Amino acid sequence: xxxxxxxxxxxxxxxxxxxxxxxxxxxxxxxxxxxxxxxxxxxxxxxxxxxxxxxxxxxxxxxxxxxxxxxxxxxxxxxxxxxxxxxxxxxxxxxxxxxxxxxxxxxxxxxxxxxxxxxxxxxxxxxxxxxxxxxxxxxxxxxxxxxxxxxxxxxxxxxxxxxxxxxxxxxxxxxxxxxxxxxxxxxxxxxxxxxxxxxxxxxxxxxxxxxxxxxxxxxxxxxxxxxxxxxxxxxxxxxxxxxxxxxxxxxxxxxxxxxxxxxxxxxxxxxxxxxxxxxxx
Numbered sequence: 001x002x003x004x005x006x007x008x009x010x011x012x013x014x015x016x017x018x019x020x021x022x023x024x025x026x027x028x029x030x031x032x033x034x035x036x037x038x039x040x041x042x043x044x045x046x047x048x049x050x051x052x053x054x055x056x057x058x059x060x061x062x063x064x065x066x067x068x069x070x071x072x073x074x075x076x077x078x079x080x081x082x083x084x085x086x087x088x089x090x091x092x093x094x095x096x097x098x099x100x101x102x103x104x105x106x107x108x109x110x111x112x113x114x115x116x117x118x119x120x121x122x123x124x125x126x127x128x129x130x131x132x133x134x135x136x137x138x139x140x141x142x143x144x145x146x147x148x149x150x151x152x153x154x155x156x157x158x159x160x161x162x163x164x165x166x167x168x169x170x171x172x173x174x175x176x177x178x179x180x181x182x183x184x185x186x187x188x189x190x191x192x193x194x195x196x197x198x199x200x201x202x203x204x205x206x207x208x209x210x211x212x213x214x215x216x217x218x219x220x221x222x223x224x225x226x227x228x229x230x231x232x233x234x235x236x237x238x239x240x241x242x243x244x245x246x247x248x249x250x251x252x253x254x255x256x257x258x259x260x261x262x263x264x265x266x267x268x269x270x271x272x273x274x275x276x277x278x279x280x281x
Contacts, residue, residue: 027255067143118166156267161188168237191242
């Protein structure tokens, strides 16, 4: 599924087939049968037609395959990096304390100018359950989105959502608050998918996806009411960032030849706004 799918939902070659895919080059909606793998996203048969000597790869081999470093390098790298950092702290109390002191979202230190903590805190986790939940969510929401929007755009979305989540936690939280975890970034991915599902809610597949995501969202937003220690501010900020970035992608990057670059710039711009808010407010 791509962010471009939100505008068209029927394959241009098979009008009877609702679809969540679109050609990354010309923007035409395509079904899985008509989709061909490209360097970023997928192409329709016309755009994928080889010029001279070439080879066309069926997108179903990539899109429907189990995520790997080859198909989703940023998602896999993020999962491995978070796991390694957590394991280092888990095995050494000294390393754990050093990581918390230098990189956790400590609001009073952010107020003193250490703005990078709104992002660095997303790579720290306090328990096995904490990192397991976030990395599982990243595994579920990340690779497919990365394959469709491009790795640079996906990485920018992830970091931007982490930054907005951290900024929201800082701006709305108490001065003595300390927060860690990738929940803000993960909720950003969740928000992007939620926006796409909402735009496709008129189709059976889109309606089903939206209902499922909405129920999942309601459960996650309600958890802070029953479980202490959950930073709902970061969740909310990341979610809003994901929806906003996906909305801007759908308006400004649809059908553009340099869509990946536009998506990346939009996400980085949102991150810059979050950092500016932390520095100025």
